[in-house]
Amino acid sequence: MNTENNYLSTFQWFIYLLANSIALPIVIGNIFHLSGTEISALMQRTFLVVGLSSFLQAKFGHRFPIADGPAGSWVSIFVIYASLGMQQGNTMLETLRTLEAGLIIAGLILFILGITKWVQRLLFLFTPIVTGVFLFILALQLSGVFLNGMISNSGRTGQMDLLSFAISLLVFFFILVLSAKGKGWLKSYAILLGILFGWLVFILLGKSNQSFSISSELIKFPEIFPWGLPAVNGGIIVTAVLFSFLLISNTIAAMNAVGEAIPNNQENVQNRLYSGTWIGGVSHFISAIFSTIAVVPLPVTAGFIKLTKQYRIIPFLLACGILSVISLFPSIVGVLASLPLPVASAALLATLIEMLGISIRSLTIQPLTNRNRTIIGVSLLFGIGTMFLSAESFNGLPYLIQYIARNGLLLGTFSAIILERMWKVDQKAIA
Numbered sequence: 001m002n003t004e005n006n007y008l009s010t011f012q013w014f015i016y017l018l019a020n021s022i023a024l025p026i027v028i029g030n031i032f033h034l035s036g037t038e039i040s041a042l043m044q045r046t047f048l049v050v051g052l053s054s055f056l057q058a059k060f061g062h063r064f065p066i067a068d069g070p071a072g073s074w075v076s077i078f079v080i081y082a083s084l085g086m087q088q089g090n091t092m093l094e095t096l097r098t099l100e101a102g103l104i105i106a107g108l109i110l111f112i113l114g115i116t117k118w119v120q121r122l123l124f125l126f127t128p129i130v131t132g133v134f135l136f137i138l139a140l141q142l143s144g145v146f147l148n149g150m151i152s153n154s155g156r157t158g159q160m161d162l163l164s165f166a167i168s169l170l171v172f173f174f175i176l177v178l179s180a181k182g183k184g185w186l187k188s189y190a191i192l193l194g195i196l197f198g199w200l201v202f203i204l205l206g207k208s209n210q211s212f213s214i215s216s217e218l219i220k221f222p223e224i225f226p227w228g229l230p231a232v233n234g235g236i237i238v239t240a241v242l243f244s245f246l247l248i249s250n251t252i253a254a255m256n257a258v259g260e261a262i263p264n265n266q267e268n269v270q271n272r273l274y275s276g277t278w279i280g281g282v283s284h285f286i287s288a289i290f291s292t293i294a295v296v297p298l299p300v301t302a303g304f305i306k307l308t309k310q311y312r313i314i315p316f317l318l319a320c321g322i323l324s325v326i327s328l329f330p331s332i333v334g335v336l337a338s339l340p341l342p343v344a345s346a347a348l349l350a351t352l353i354e355m356l357g358i359s360i361r362s363l364t365i366q367p368l369t370n371r372n373r374t375i376i377g378v379s380l381l382f383g384i385g386t387m388f389l390s391a392e393s394f395n396g397l398p399y400l401i402q403y404i405a406r407n408g409l410l411l412g413t414f415s416a417i418i419l420e421r422m423w424k425v426d427q428k429a430i431a
Helices: 002-031 036-060 072-087 092-115 118-125 128-151 162-181 190-204 234-261 269-289 301-308 313-326 330-336 341-363 370-387 399-405 408-422
Strands: 068-070 295-297
Touching: 002 036, 002 068, 002 072, 002 128, 002 190, 002 313, 002 341, 036 068, 036 269, 036 295, 036 313, 036 330, 068 072, 072 092, 072 128, 072 234, 072 399, 072 408, 092 118, 092 234, 092 269, 118 234, 118 269, 118 408, 128 162, 128 234, 128 341, 128 370, 128 408, 162 190, 162 301, 162 341, 190 301, 190 341, 234 269, 234 295, 234 301, 234 341, 234 399, 234 408, 269 295, 301 341, 313 330, 370 408, 399 408
Parallel strands: none
Antiparallel strands: 068 295
16 A cells, blocks of 8 residues: 555656646747747756756755746746847847846856855845745736636637636636545545546547647657857846845745645754755756756645645655656657646646745744834735736836836845845834
């Protein structure tokens, strides 16, 4: 029975890694007008990078079972650069080459901060309020991505497909009910069962994704720099430097969230952070080399762990290895890529509930004094409010300001950091 549990746990982690890897490459492929073949190749490279990066982090980095996946925070940078690149008269490939350079610069900063342990000198910036603000805004940002995946027709038409949306809602509530009311293995494998159930319904109703053809090649190694060699400019250097602070916040948030989800976790978090940071730099190098969206430890994994009670590291490592190996077989990638986007999005949306709960606990772990309420309120208002502004709102501003102002996650997190530093705690009020 124990061996059976190991197989099921490995399979569920594999499906979870897969689900996290599918949605955002499709989103980016459509934003940059990539062809179906190019999106398939991007997905193959993403599977390889996700498997490699997750394995490296779990084995040599933070050593938690945390899924690495395409970063929702980096997606916002890709989207902003796609828009600004068009304004500057650049082609989409030229913009993508600039973003490759940004990944390398951010990776270099993370590698240096982790390997030298200088990241310790920055820890004072990432208080529970900053972490809570980051997780809260990230959850809201990802909810938009996942809801869009549930509503649109595989990300291609942008129009609501009522049947697909109804199935995705069914999957969402199916997972929630199983995780809340299920007993034993039904509760532990709620996400796996929900995804398989939704996928089966899509196939039976003839709604499965047909856009990824099965390749005749047995093995195909991913191409190196398929978008071209990186191209550096001043804007991407400044953006990458600023964004590195957000990436550190992401790593801390993911480790804290998963550490809270795993019972009896006593190991020194600081040592985990050092290695997790420099391995994060390596992951960014790998993402740039294979021209994918940067992968980062996903804080939303804490929600998955809480729902499924999957604490063991061995099934996770096996799942990472399987995903990496499978990425070399185009025919298998084609089959896996047919996992309907609405199903994957619905399953991931369900895990955001726990992530929101963790962010709220982080925000309220300290007394809600006037100072804390104001910092939280201002940071969330600026971070979330920015998401509702049109891209044209910032036209005419210097491009560097546009990079920052258009990114609600960056703006909200930096607002919390700055206000926390400027507004000192009144010790008398606490006493």
